[in-house]
Amino acid sequence: MTNLIATNWLAGSETQGLAVKEMALVLSGDGKVCTVLHSSADVEPNESIDALWSETVCSRICDNLRRVLRDRRFFSEELNLDDNGRTAEFTYIAQGRDRVLLVARDTSRKREALSKLKHLAYVDDATALPNREYFLTELEKIVEHQRLCEGRSAVICCHFEGFGLRQGSVSTAHYDEILQELGVRLAYELRGANSDRDEDYERRSVVARTDFQRFAVILPAIENGTDAEAVAERLTLALQAPVEIGGKTYRARVHAGIGLFPQDGSDAPTLFQNANAATEEARTGEAGEVRFHSGTVKLRTLQRQDLEVELRSALDRGAFALNYLPIVDAATGEVRAVEALLRWPESVMGAHSTSKVIGLAERTGLIVPIGEWVLRESFDQLKSWQDGGQPELRLSVNLSMQEFSRVEIAPRMAALMLQVGVQPSSIDLEITEKMLGRDAVVGYRAMDALHALGVSFIVDNFGTGACSLAQFAHSPVDGIKIDISLVNSLETCERDLAACAAAISSAHALGLTAAAEGVETTGQAELLQQHGCDFLEGFLFSKPLTAPQMREFLANQKRAIGS
Incomplete structure (x- = not known):
């Protein structure tokens, strides 16, 4: 049982080349090694722990050994090992009357990442x-x-x-x-x-x-x-x-x-x-x-306040909402990700056109707090789904030009991911070809910073702009999403089919994934599958769903796969 606890505690730890010693030891109350269950350093039974850490750390460990044996309780704390920022988490579990299981784990990298x-x-x-x-x-x-x-x-x-x-x-x-x-x-x-x-x-x-x-x-x-x-x-x-x-x-x-x-x-x-x-x-x-x-x-x-006030009021009172559209694996049909779609409030859209509302939001900068609300709401929802049995699910979110070109987009998003607790590696940010123009200095810096954390970037509406795939060869782009205008005519226009096939092939040659949006018929899906498209999205699989509806959709699929 002690071996199992130690193994589970150290699961996922890298023990080769560690600057901080990682180990699982059974110790006596005075700090002598009784059993070595796991160690990244040379240590033998009957040795003292004095050779493993500094005098200050060893003294603290011995105090904790006595405390755990006295109180018979599980105990864990993080200690600074030296002045170079190296830290380790020490976990103590009583084993009988006079033995304690000590598990030491390197936390330096975690602290450095934080x-x-x-x-x-x-x-x-x-x-x-x-x-x-x-x-x-x-x-x-x-x-x-x-x-x-x-x-x-x-x-x-x-x-x-x-x-x-x-x-x-x-x-x-x-x-x-x-x-x-x-x-x-x-x-x-x-x-x-x-x-x-x-x-x-x-x-x-x-x-x-x-x-x-x-x-x-x-x-x-x-x-x-x-x-x-x-x-x-x-x-x-x-x-x-x-x-x-x-x-x-x-x-x-x-x-x-x-x-x-x-x-x-x-x-x-x-x-x-x-x-x-x-x-x-x-x-x-x-x-x-x-x-x-x-x-x-x-x-x-x-x-310009009238409409702006309406938008601000809608944002303050929580009148915005999100729907989600599943993105499926073209080969298996399994949902791999969901795309967050913003629903504008009826009180605003009833009196104004979509283009006017979006245009005002962009000109006034309101698109930024609206975009931040979308990020926070969708990140929270992704975390809920992942914790509820969908740990591999990814989230795809669209960025506006204003968000993309702001100096603070990378730090604000990094802070939000840290606060919510979602892994950057589960986030796909969708940008357009226009955003990657030659003047996108700030945007490329933000992409580099977020990409280094694990965030992926997908070029949305691919095929409608002036960019070629060659421009993405040395940029932090991970995939493309073929525009709905090309997908719509796949079955009737050989030219559009050839364009889709070429885009998919070229994307793969550059190590990028290829997805298609607006898939509405089985024929479109089959043609895209035949040409190697990786992911599909569209009403063929589902209409946009509310968060509760998407939870049920994911659960039903999981049950179907399990059966």
């Missing part, structure tokens, strides 16, 4: 500055503090452009160097805003990269708007100074907007939004322009 996720969640990769997620978290704390002490704060947003990245005159590598230089300049200029005695957390300024071409600064304690304006002017001058990179000189056009607490927003999201709105107003002026959030900006915002 640390990487947290780093990704709060740090901008290109500049090493805090990102939007961290910025908003800190802003909420500062706003709350200033509300309690009736103080004033300011947010400054600096938008820069003119480096010629989109025209190809500066490489991605040089662009990163430019961003790093700008970040250093901001930090240097803000030293004056943080006096040497400002050790209080609430009085120190924060600088972050919050979007592709935007930095943001929090001035946590100011006397008035003039203070914030003076800092904003210094920042714009610093950012507009020439940057020498790779033997070339680059100059930026910079505009800044200021939001003041409490008059421009009594909460962090509103204050940040209004500072950004002021920045957009500043961009209508000359380079170096600094604007406060003004009545003009408010008027322009009010002009």
Whole structure:
């Protein structure tokens, strides 16, 4: 029985080449080895554990041995083994009156992975500055503090452009160097805003990269708007100074907007939004322009508020819903994944066209919180299904252009996966060919970061854009999904059938999977199977289902396979 417990406890552990010793030992109360059940280090019966770990760790283990023998209880804790970040989990199980089973497992890699996720969640990769997620978290704390002490704060947003990245005159590598230089300049200029005695957390300024071409600064304690304006002017001058990179000189056009607490927003999201709105107003002026959030900006915002308010209200009251469409293995018919489909509220769609609603959501940026809701809701649902008997099920989610091009998409998604508890390797993110254009610098960085964690990327609506499969050969793309327009005419148009067959063959040659959407007839499914399509999706297998309906659908299939 002891051997079985030890084996189960160490299941899945890699024991070769470990920096941390993994083992299962039966020990006496004074720390002597009685039986070696498993060990990645040389240890013999009757030896002391002193040779296995440091004096501090061994002393702690001996204390725990006595504790477990006294209390007759299962006990587990994680210990730091040294100053290099190595950790191990030690589990103690009493064995009779004077013996304890000790199982030691390496947790260093788990901690390292967690640390990487947290780093990704709060740090901008290109500049090493805090990102939007961290910025908003800190802003909420500062706003709350200033509300309690009736103080004033300011947010400054600096938008820069003119480096010629989109025209190809500066490489991605040089662009990163430019961003790093700008970040250093901001930090240097803000030293004056943080006096040497400002050790209080609430009085120190924060600088972050919050979007592709935007930095943001929090001035946590100011006397008035003039203070914030003076800092904003210094920042714009610093950012507009020439940057020498790779033997070339680059100059930026910079505009800044200021939001003041409490008059421009009594909460962090509103204050940040209004500072950004002021920045957009500043961009209508000359380079170096600094604007406060003004009545003009408010008027322009009010002009588009009606539908925006409806969308926000729908989001706040939970009026959005998700349906799910099964994606089946073309060879076996088994459900391998489900695609999350957003259902727009009837109160919104009843009065407006889909294109108008989506267009407004994209222009106002509401598509981002809506997309975040979709991710959280679908991740929660996937976790529920996996825990309920579908551990291998995958989830496919569509990303909008706005989500894909935001600097913080990778860290926010990493943080969400960490919070919900879903494995990145069970997530497929669907993007379009258009998103992979030559200007998709931020998107490719996000793809690389998420792909490294195990997330897969599928090019949706394949066959409708201008991209060729050759463009995916050196990108973090894992598969394609052939567009419904080609699938619809498979049985009647030889040209479309040939296009599908070529796409499937080319995808496989590049090591990509091939799926087809919009499969509605048995004939379409058979033709796709004959040409080696891996996955099929469409009304032939199921209409979109609610979460409870999909749970029943999956359970019925599992019972059918089991019988």
